[in-house]
Amino acid sequence: MIGSHPFSLLVNPRHGIPGVTVLPAGGFRRAKAAITGWDGYAPTPLHDLDALAAGVATLRIKDESGRFGPGSVKALGGPYAVMRLLAAELSRRGVAGAATAEALADGRYRDVTGTLTVTCATDGNHGRAVAWAARRFHCRCVIFVPGAVSQGRRDAIAALGAEVVPVGGTYDDAVREASRLAAAENWLVVADTAYPGYTETPREIMQGYRLMADEAADQWSGDPPTHVFIQAGVGGVAAAVSVQMRTRFGTAPRLVVVEPDRAACLFASARQDALAAVPGGLETIMAGLACGEPSLLAWQELDRAAAAFMTIPDAAAVDTLCLLADAGLVVGESGVAGLTGFFLAVADTTARADLGLDAASRVLCFATEGVTDRSLYDTRLKSRQR
Known part of the structure; x- marks a missing residue:
């Protein structure tokens, strides 16, 4: 689907070990009742990407580009x-x-x-x-x-x-x-x-994010997803998705957390089995994910709930951004990271085996933002058209 790019994959040895309750159910009920009552609220669409499924049974993406005024989760x-x-x-x-x-x-x-x-x-x-x-x-x-x-x-x-x-x-x-x-x-x-x-306050914010995953579960048809690829910065959105997938489906999908390779604080934490910060300038075109220190609450969830952690390069994200544009979906650079992780993993024999991706897999991704800087977005599209 996209070009060949280097990536890193870390299968989480702690996956499935019971942990603390980070987001209580009552908090989500309050958040959902409040947000769904706001003027302008409507569920965002869940798109089938059958033409891009790359050897799995189902590939779908939840599109947050039209979420209220800001156009993101x-x-x-x-x-x-x-x-x-x-x-x-x-x-x-x-x-x-x-x-x-x-x-x-x-x-x-x-x-x-x-x-x-x-x-x-x-x-x-x-x-x-x-x-x-x-x-x-x-x-x-x-x-x-x-x-x-x-x-x-x-x-x-x-x-x-x-x-x-x-x-x-x-x-x-x-x-x-x-x-x-x-x-x-x-x-x-x-x-x-x-x-x-x-x-x-971060807990309240994460409870709000859960609504995106809750809508996706409502919109999902057929057998439930087997895999979720979700991007992360400090990890709040990824952890919220993790909690809601586990809440909504009897068997939780395998959750793969995807980060830019220059700002992969959750990957580093998973490798060290402890909260870890990454140094440097964190330069990445996936600007919304350019975070060097994980959120404590997010890590408490993802440490044991994530099946794997991935890092991806900027060039791969640009390929995916352009691929989606060709398919009529306008998604920002940070919003394509999870889908990019899927494309790279499904094309790699070892990663497919490690993640249990096969012809029967059903994959859910989230386009967590629309275009956040039109000039930069247009420049990146043009660079791939040359």
Whole structure:
């Protein structure tokens, strides 16, 4: 399907060992009830990719490019957390006991929410989603971006009314700067990466992400999927998908976590059997996955639930991006990583055997973002057309 590219595959020896409950069922029920009631909510499509199935029985991809305004799965997580944080602050101040998303959106608490600031770090999608939520729920927003974030992605966040603050260094440096300034200014942090002492907001964000996988399970027809290939940055989306696949299907599909080879912190953690950070500038065209430190909550799930971890090069992701464009699907660079992992694995005899991929396999992937920088996307398409 795509060209020959080097990749790394690590079969997880801890797969299937019982672990801690990271995302309780009650939290997901609350998130689903809230998000499905928002104005503009609709399930995103699940596409059959029969022509690209590459020797397996079924290949399908869940397309998040039309998810609310931000056009990515992140619109399910960050905005839900913003809503919860604002409602909690209104309750703490005695303004409203249980402010709903509708009440926040119609501006009835604007006099208070307008004095509040939400903040986070981002490589693009999460910050855009938080900025969208801040505009929707009438609060101020400050987004910290590492130097590698393109101007187009910065402009998309600023267009939603957020203040964009560049930070020298990587995404993880931006996370630390957002946390530092938030503590000094009494801002509300909406980080999607969990660390010791900061877990509840990332947990709420991950509960929102579960809705994507829940919809996919509703939309799936025929025998259930045998494999899921899902991309990861800090791991929140991958862990949310893992939990929901296990919840919805009697036999959980084999979950393969796919990362850029220059920003593979979960792969490194799996290899070391402990949370591990990866050094360097984390330069990758899969900008939304350019993370050097895993989320604590995500790792607690994936350490034992993931069947395998993969790393892929940028060139392979570009091949997949172009292949999908030819098929009429417009997906951003980070959104094709899981499918790219599948294409590379299914074409390799050893990887096929290690993952149990065969003619009866049924594979689910997730296109977690639409185009996040049109200029860069068009340039990459043109580079493959020459």
